[in-house]
Amino acid sequence: MKIVLFSDIHSNLPALESFFDDVDKRDVDAIYCLGDLVGYNIWPNEVIEEIRKRKIPTIAGNYDFGIGRKSDDCGCAYKTDEEKANGKISISLTNELVSENNRAYLRTLPAHVNVEFQLNDDQLNLLLVHGSPRKINEYLFEDRGEKSMIRIMEQANADIMCFGHTHKPYHRIFNSGEESKPHFRHAINLGSIGKPKDSDSRGSYVILEIDENASVLNKDSISVEFVKFKYDIEKAAKAVEDSKLPNSYADNLRNGY
Amino acid sequence: METTKDLYFSKEHTWIKIENKTGTVGITAFAQGELGEIVYVDLPNVGDDFKQDEVFGSVEALKTVSDLFIPLSGEVTAVNENLLDNPTLVNEKPFDDGWIIKLKIDNVDELSNLLNHEDYQKIITE
Numbered sequence: 001m002k003i004v005l006f007s008d009i010h011s012n013l014p015a016l017e018s019f020f021d022d023v024d025k026r027d028v029d030a031i032y033c034l035g036d037l038v039g040y041n042i043w044p045n046e047v048i049e050e051i052r053k054r055k056i057p058t059i060a061g062n063y064d065f066g067i068g069r070k071s072d073d074c075g076c077a078y079k080t081d082e083e084k085a086n087g088k089i090s091i092s093l094t095n096e097l098v099s100e101n102n103r104a105y106l107r108t109l110p111a112h113v114n115v116e117f118q119l120n121d122d123q124l125n126l127l128l129v130h131g132s133p134r135k136i137n138e139y140l141f142e143d144r145g146e147k148s149m150i151r152i153m154e155q156a157n158a159d160i161m162c163f164g165h166t167h168k169p170y171h172r173i174f175n176s177g178e179e180s181k182p183h184f185r186h187a188i189n190l191g192s193i194g195k196p197k198d199s200d201s202r203g204s205y206v207i208l209e210i211d212e213n214a215s216v217l218n219k220d221s222i223s224v225e226f227v228k229f230k231y232d233i234e235k236a237a238k239a240v241e242d243s244k245l246p247n248s249y250a251d252n253l254r255n256g257y
Numbered sequence: 258m259e260t261t262k263d264l265y266f267s268k269e270h271t272w273i274k275i276e277n278k279t280g281t282v283g284i285t286a287f288a289q290g291e292l293g294e295i296v297y298v299d300l301p302n303v304g305d306d307f308k309q310d311e312v313f314g315s316v317e318a319l320k321t322v323s324d325l326f327i328p329l330s331g332e333v334t335a336v337n338e339n340l341l342d343n344p345t346l347v348n349e350k351p352f353d354d355g356w357i358i359k360l361k362i363d364n365v366d367e368l369s370n371l372l373n374h375e376d377y378q379k380i381i382t383e
Binding site: 077079132134135137138139144145147148151 | 293296297315321322
């Protein structure tokens with residue numbers, strides 16, 4: 001089974017449209033969205049409506065959770081005063097733009113999706129979260145310690161844990177079993193469709209392939225492909241510059257950070 | 258903060274309050290402020306021994322993870338199990354309900370390596 005996983009669109013409609021163009025050319029079986037549909041760009045309604053139109057199973061990101069409740073806090077854990085000031089402008093504009101119907105949709109998005117595979121030799125649990133299983137807005141960066149990652153995945157009973165939120169894609173494999181009887185667990189960060197921060201301005205998503213012989217005993221038994229796609233960055237960046245949003249958000253799009 | 262006047266501090270932003278030969282250890286208000294919302298505290302086991310400045314656990318915040326360094330050598334006699342369900346106690350009451358471990362102190366002479374309230378205030382405002 002081939003599963004497309006994507007997240008962190010952040011109201012970037014040109015990026016979402018190019019993503020769908022790319023996916024539509026491929027032969028895949030399922031698609032899931034791991035949240036953060038809104039914020040930082042000017043098309044929150046268009047993005048929500050496109051995802052609703054396609055009936056894509058979607059979980060809530062921290063930004064969706066905040067906008068769904070008309071909050072002025074997106075749970076973004078900004079550090080600097082500049083980030084905080086810019087963040088306020090973004091959440092305020094997003095609250096202004098989002099229709100009540102779409103806001104109600106955001107409020108009903110689930111926190112997690114758990115997909116349980118029954119394969120030839122094994123059961124595999126695929127857990128989809130936005131930040132981490134315990135916090136919608138926890139940042140699981142690539143340098144997070146192995147002990148911490150294994151604990152988080154064990155507590156959530158996740159053999160494959162997919163998440164977003166940091167906008168920096170990676171795939172790490174951990175053995176939480178023993179050498180003689182391994183239990184391999186996969187942590188997969190999807191990157192971001194509409195606000196990449198890995199110094200690559202293209203959008204990013206994942207195709208996860210699980211075949212009938214996949215098992216926690218074999219670390220190579222699932223395949224993870226990171227797909228990068230081009231989109232009309234200038235269209236999105238100029239729209240940011242023509243709006244109330246901070247111009248630095250346009251530079252972020254152009255430079256991928 | 259009045260209640261912190263009697264505490265000793267490490268440069269690694271842990272505090273210790275000493276009563277007889279037992280120390281209560283936590284992280285400072287400054288440290289929790291820098292870390293942001295704490296999501297998990299990785300606690301040691303009761304009975305574990307640590308030498309001064311060794312790592313005895315870690316705190317996992319929303320954006321970062323930080324090791325915890327023990328201010329004095331000793332044996333862990335208690336851990337704050339309330340933190341397992343409610344780690345943000347460390348944010349809310351770092352010098353009080355957010356304590357992390359209790360310690361049977363090996364050697365009080367090591368106190369000379371720690372900072373008093375005033376000296377700690379200096380290093381965090383530098």
